[in-house]
Amino acid sequence: MAETVVSMARSMLGGAISMATSAAAAEMGLLIGVRKDIWFIKDELQTMQAFLEVAEALKKKDVLLNVWAKQVRDLSYNIEDCLGEFMVHVGNQSLTRRLMKLKDRHHIALQIRDLKSRVEEVSIRNTRYSLIKTDVSNIIEDEVNSYIEDVRNHSASNIDEADLVGFSKPKEDLIELMDLNTRDGHAKVVCVVGMGALGKTTLARKVYDSKEDIVNIFSCYAWITISQSFCKIVMLKDMIIQLLGDEALKGRLRELEGKTVKVDDLASNLREKLKDKRYFVVLDDLWTINAWRLIKDIVFPGSNNKGSRIIVTTRNTDLAKECTYEQLIYHLKPLYIHDATNLLLRKTRKTQEDVENGENMKSMVSKIVNKCGGLPLAILTIGGMLATKEVTEWESIYKHIPSELESNPGLEAMRRMVTLSYNHLPSHLKSCFMYLSIFPEDSVIRRSHLVERWISEGFVRGMSRMNVEEVGKSYFTELINRNMIQPSRPSRVNIEGIVKSCRVHDIMRDVMVSIAREENFVCSAGDKVTSVVEDNFRHIASHGSKCQKIVMDWSHVQSLTVFGKRPLDSSSSVCSPNMRMLRSLDLEGAHFGITQSDMNKIGSLCHLKYVNVKYSVRRYSNIYKVPRSIGKLQGLQTLDLGYTHITTLPAEITKLQRLRNLRCRKKNWYAHFKSSEYKKCLVNILCLPMVFKPFSNHVNRADVLSELHMAFSCRWTKKQGVRLPRGIGNLRTCRYWRL
Numbered sequence: 001m002a003e004t005v006v007s008m009a010r011s012m013l014g015g016a017i018s019m020a021t022s023a024a025a026a027e028m029g030l031l032i033g034v035r036k037d038i039w040f041i042k043d044e045l046q047t048m049q050a051f052l053e054v055a056e057a058l059k060k061k062d063v064l065l066n067v068w069a070k071q072v073r074d075l076s077y078n079i080e081d082c083l084g085e086f087m088v089h090v091g092n093q094s095l096t097r098r099l100m101k102l103k104d105r106h107h108i109a110l111q112i113r114d115l116k117s118r119v120e121e122v123s124i125r126n127t128r129y130s131l132i133k134t135d136v137s138n139i140i141e142d143e144v145n146s147y148i149e150d151v152r153n154h155s156a157s158n159i160d161e162a163d164l165v166g167f168s169k170p171k172e173d174l175i176e177l178m179d180l181n182t183r184d185g186h187a188k189v190v191c192v193v194g195m196g197a198l199g200k201t202t203l204a205r206k207v208y209d210s211k212e213d214i215v216n217i218f219s220c221y222a223w224i225t226i227s228q229s230f231c232k233i234v235m236l237k238d239m240i241i242q243l244l245g246d247e248a249l250k251g252r253l254r255e256l257e258g259k260t261v262k263v264d265d266l267a268s269n270l271r272e273k274l275k276d277k278r279y280f281v282v283l284d285d286l287w288t289i290n291a292w293r294l295i296k297d298i299v300f301p302g303s304n305n306k307g308s309r310i311i312v313t314t315r316n317t318d319l320a321k322e323c324t325y326e327q328l329i330y331h332l333k334p335l336y337i338h339d340a341t342n343l344l345l346r347k348t349r350k351t352q353e354d355v356e357n358g359e360n361m362k363s364m365v366s367k368i369v370n371k372c373g374g375l376p377l378a379i380l381t382i383g384g385m386l387a388t389k390e391v392t393e394w395e396s397i398y399k400h401i402p403s404e405l406e407s408n409p410g411l412e413a414m415r416r417m418v419t420l421s422y423n424h425l426p427s428h429l430k431s432c433f434m435y436l437s438i439f440p441e442d443s444v445i446r447r448s449h450l451v452e453r454w455i456s457e458g459f460v461r462g463m464s465r466m467n468v469e470e471v472g473k474s475y476f477t478e479l480i481n482r483n484m485i486q487p488s489r490p491s492r493v494n495i496e497g498i499v500k501s502c503r504v505h506d507i508m509r510d511v512m513v514s515i516a517r518e519e520n521f522v523c524s525a526g527d528k529v530t531s532v533v534e535d536n537f538r539h540i541a542s543h544g545s546k547c548q549k550i551v552m553d554w555s556h557v558q559s560l561t562v563f564g565k566r567p568l569d570s571s572s573s574v575c576s577p578n579m580r581m582l583r584s585l586d587l588e589g590a591h592f593g594i595t596q597s598d599m600n601k602i603g604s605l606c607h608l609k610y611v612n613v614k615y616s617v618r619r620y621s622n623i624y625k626v627p628r629s630i631g632k633l634q635g636l637q638t639l640d641l642g643y644t645h646i647t648t649l650p651a652e653i654t655k656l657q658r659l660r661n662l663r664c665r666k667k668n669w670y671a672h673f674k675s676s677e678y679k680k681c682l683v684n685i686l687c688l689p690m691v692f693k694p695f696s697n698h699v700n701r702a703d704v705l706s707e708l709h710m711a712f713s714c715r716w717t718k719k720q721g722v723r724l725p726r727g728i729g730n731l732r733t734c735r736y737w738r739l
Contacts, residue, residue: 186305563589622644637660
């Protein structure tokens with residue numbers, strides 16, 4: 001991925017320049033004698049950014065240039081850290097009034113002057129080795145014109161997967177293979193097999209959304225995406241909701257209230273309810289034989305004779321043979337030349353008439369289609385890029401498409417194609433796109449969630465006549481239109497046709513993870529029990545289903561996102577003071593809830609801009625108090641606590657003048673201290689000393705303690721509202737409230 005180094009370095013410089021501009025404007029810089037140094041750093045960074053803009057357009061990038069670009073990238077990271085610390089001191093009014101302690105002033109001044117020296121060294125190194133020659137003939141496009149063109153094409157047509165051409169015949173063949181008219185016998189499994197990016201999911205979705213063939217024949221149906229590492233409990237809950245309804249899941253969970261929900265508790269209930277139903281289930285993106293055996297054994301009842309149907313999509317032919325008979329395997333083929341050409345023309349907003357009348361255009365379209373090897377994702381990706389270019393530029397883009405796609409459209413060739421598309425993204429989209437590598441495979445990513453994260457990281461800045469949220473949403477739409485991300489499903493498009501959530505294609509994500517790791521941008525820790533991270537990564541994502549120990553220097557980490565169990569490090573708290581530069585803490589996808597002990601330490605993370613500790617697995621967390629130290633987080637923009645045991649917000653929350661989103665809802669029911677069951681309530685209160693014994697379950701202890709705090713604080717009321725402090729109306733920047 002060496003070709004992405006210059007692009008990434010240039011993208012990272014934007015954040016450092018923005019930070020330097022804010023720091024240079026601060027009065028504190030004049031007080032401690034570093035304002036001139038900060039202005040010098042900003043000016044030199046802007047010069048480096050201009051050099052990298054030229055370098056990015058060079059067709060050949062030598063090793064020395066890539067080394068220098070990495071040095072610029074690392075320098076940008078360090079400048080952000082140092083000036084971030086400086087800006088926190090600026091924001092602390094008590095320190096400003098005392099002109100700061102002499103020791104603090106001296107330390108910050110030394111750091112800034114050291115950075116100035118490093119900036120000078122890096123700048124001189126470029127001149128010394130003549131790494132970049134500012135020859136305008138090498139420049140393919142000017143950034144300003146590129147950005148204007150992006151805005152002009154902001155409403156470029158986006159072809160949804162369900163509208164892809166060339167799938168009518170495969171759809172008919174697959175429906176015929178399913179033999180829908182046979183309404184008895186055991187469940188029949190039909191497999192769709194093909195390489196990644198070939199359109200297996202699209203074909204299955206076309207059949208699934210075929211109302212005349214499906215809705216009137218089957219009593220219930222479900223679409224389940226099976227990633228490489230999936231949670232059985234979450235999958236079963238999703239199946240129950242889709243096949244039996246939301247109330248069926250709620251009823252089952254009520255029956256299990258007070259117990260630890262196990263796989264068999266849900267699976268046995270689902271099998272029993274499906275025994276007499278004719279169901280249709282799609283298992284999309286199945287990876288392993290073991291996963292199929294597990295799902296088959298725990299979900300589908302062997303005694304069902306109603307003629308149910310199951311579609312499995314997979315890249316693995318051996319897995320397909322394990323699932324069903326050879327004659328029930330559908331091997332999806334690449335698009336025919338005619339269909340591939342039509343798809344490319346639709347994506348580039350061209351017509352057959354344009355092809356016939358354009359000089360050499362027919363030949364160029366034919367070459368691009370052949371290079372893409374009939375892969376729909378490849379055609380859409382390249383087409384999205386060509387849609388923003390003049391036809392005269394297509395020739396140069398064509399030369400960068402890997403020739404391997406003509407004869408061997410394999411995974412590596414597709415990786416190179418995605419890299420090409422990434423390199424052609426405007427600078428303002430590169431960091432936003434790379435940030436998506438944080439999320440696990442097959443995740444459905446809400447637009448609102450993603451935009452709030454982008455804003456907190458400084459990837460999005462307001463423009464004239466557009467606030468920062470509107471700019472973030474426009475970036476999201478740009479990535480959709482360029483087919484770098486995909487709308488998650490039709491149901492996530494609102495009445496106005498706006499996409500509300502997205503997902504990333506597997507191959508796209510693979511490429512993103514590789515680039516992000518190489519650039520020290522994102523480290524995604526998997527299922528290894530111990531992960532040793534030697535480099536200074538800015539963003540950490542923990543995806544493990546096991547408790548991991550991530551060994552690394554946490555002092556430079558800017559975001560921590562957890563999708564699995566609690567990671568283990570030198571500190572057991574997810575709000576450890578070791579993560580002093582942390583900007584974003586996101587535990588929405590975690591399989592554990594933040595504790596009150598964690599919450600009490602949050603005030604020590606003075607750089608925090610985004611906090612999402614919503615516990616989605618259990619619906620509510622055991623937090624019962626927001627600490628007064630929350631007032632120290634002067635840069636906080638989003639605070640999402642979800643359902644909690646909190647009854648009152650502290651007065652210090654009114655000091656958060658940059659807060660834009662505030663979400664906190666109180667749990668409105670009791671498990672241990674129901675006022676209507678006064679005898680049970682009294683017994684539980686009398687038994688409180690037993691809860692604090694060493695041998696007692698710590699989860700149960702937290703449940704009891706948080707509920708007791710809530711009960712006494714709100715006098716056993718069941719209202720969901722949270723009491724607000726006086727002065728809450730002073731939070732004029734807060735645009736979204738959910739209390």
